[in-house]
Amino acid sequence: MKRELGGLLLFGINREQAAVAIGVSPTTFDQMVADGRMPQPRMPSKERYVWDVEELAEAFRRLPHRNSKLDGVSSSDNPWDRR
Known part of the structure; x- marks a missing residue:
């Protein structure tokens, strides 16, 4: 995947x-x-931090989708909806 x-x-x-x-x-x-x-x-130098774009893309793809469970709770389970 090209990042330009x-x-x-x-x-x-x-x-x-x-x-x-x-x-x-x-x-x-x-x-x-x-x-x-x-x-x-x-860390390319002592005080410079950069993120690898491929690692970011991989981590982003591992994030849960909207209706997936995060910490055992469905992200569509909004406590305000129950009021």
Whole structure:
């Protein structure tokens, strides 16, 4: 699967780009990395973090679909619907 930006093949992207790529805010992306739903970044230098675009794509495809169960609760089970 090709990942390109302006004709340049992408291997790694920064935090903000990774969040945009999967459709969440940078804060939500940080939480997903912390809890293991998204991969840990790679470190090309001491203070630079980048995410492997293929690892992100794989992790994204492992996320549950809307009506799948997450932590034993159906995502379509909204407590507000029961009120």
